Amino acid sequence: MTKVTIKHVARTAGLSIATVSRVINNHPDVSGQTRRRVQQVIDELGYEPNAVARSLIHGRSHSVGVVSTGIEFYGPSQTMAGIERQANELGYWLMSSLLPDPETASGEDALKHLLSQQVEGLIWAVPEVGKNRTWICDHSRDLPVPIVFLHMDCRSDVFVVAVDNYVGARSAVEHLLAQGRRQIACVSGPAHWWEAQERTRGWRETLVDTGIAAAETLHQAGDWTAASGFEMFYRLVDQNPNLDAVFVSNDQMALGVLKAAHRLGWRVPADLAVVGFDDIPEAAYFLPSLTTVRHDLKGVGTQAVILLEQMMSAQQTGETPDAQSRLITPELIVRDSSLFPG
Structure with missing residues (x-):
């Protein structure tokens, strides 16, 4: 044709x-x-x-740029899906730059590449807490286009959209305490991920606030995979034979914990309560079904694009909007893996 x-x-x-x-x-x-x-x-x-x-x-490209990483994992992939959907709905092309290893790759180079494509706004969707984020936050006001940050603490000088991971972790641990559990361990994600830091902080401070020591032996850091959850549970049991609960920073690692517990002959939830984080679609079909923290990851992406569009519109009219943060509150979904029998 x-x-x-x-x-x-x-x-x-x-x-x-x-x-x-x-x-x-x-x-x-x-x-x-x-x-x-x-x-x-x-x-x-x-x-x-x-x-x-x-x-x-x-004189407009009608495109936005996104710097991201870890899209092989559920959380980042869902956030990207939300960004793509909302950008498309608002009539913007989406251009992305993937950092394979945020600890070594240059975020500055990624931004320069996107800016060379004439994007009208930027979204920094990298959870790594390190030199890249520090540099970009410090120079955000010098960028020629607006930028929205995901996966970071609220600040007065930048625009942020994030899940309140700390509150989500607290709700999980408070639930375990209400079930009578006292030896509560934590399997977190990698230490350089902001989400992992916040969820670990929520676990630790909830225990301390209750008068329970959050011993270092009760904490192990995985890499978000089921295999690492499996391995971390073995390490926890070696050091904490009286363990009676585990708060796991994502559902995939929780699957590994459940597998390891089964192999060791631990009954869930009779001997061990397990709570995850994310509420992936399969969580309800784990055996037993997984108690977890649900958060609107697509909503994070959606809100980021909406906020960025407002900032871009303001820039077109010469306005300078005040920085703002949008925190999305997660929800605890209680299932069989954490409910005390009887």
Whole structure:
């Protein structure tokens, strides 16, 4: 099928290419009758104006850039899905730059690459807490376009959208305490992930607030995989034979904990209560079904794009909006893995 061009539209409408171009680009110097005629022909022919050409005319790319990492994991992948969906809904192209290893890769280079593509705004969706984040936060005001940060503490000088991981962790541990558990361990994610730090902090401070020591032997850091959850549970049991509960920082590692407990002959929940974090679709079908913390990860991505769009619109009018943070509160979903028998 021959591609319909602006020449076809002009010829069919009996108008010049320049006139059709003015209609497409909403130029005010066009009569209503001409505008209706051109639109009718566009609809009949199925003509789609070239997005790049339109962006050059308007001086806008209608694109946003995202720097991300860890999209092989459930959390980051769901957040990216939310970003993509909302960007598409608002009519923005999405351009991404993936940092394979945030501890060694250059976030500055990733931003420069996206800026060279003329993006109108940026989303920093990297959970790593280190030199990249420090540099970008310190230089965010110097960037030529607005930027929204995910996966970080609320600050007064930058725009942030995040899940309240600390509150989510506290709700999980408080639930375990209410079930009569006292030897509560924590399997966290990697120490350089902000989510892992916040969930570990929530576990530790909830125990301390209750008068229970959060001994270092009760904490092991996995890498978000089920295999690491399996291994970390063995380490915990070696040092804590009287363990009666585990708060696990994601559901995939919780699956590994359940497998290890079964292999060691521990009954869940009779001998051991287990609570995860994420509420992945499979969590309800674990054996036993997994108590976990549900958080709206797609909503994080959605809110980030909405906030960024507001910032970009403000920049177009010369405004400078005050920094703001949006915290999304998670919800504890209680299932069989943590309920004390009887």
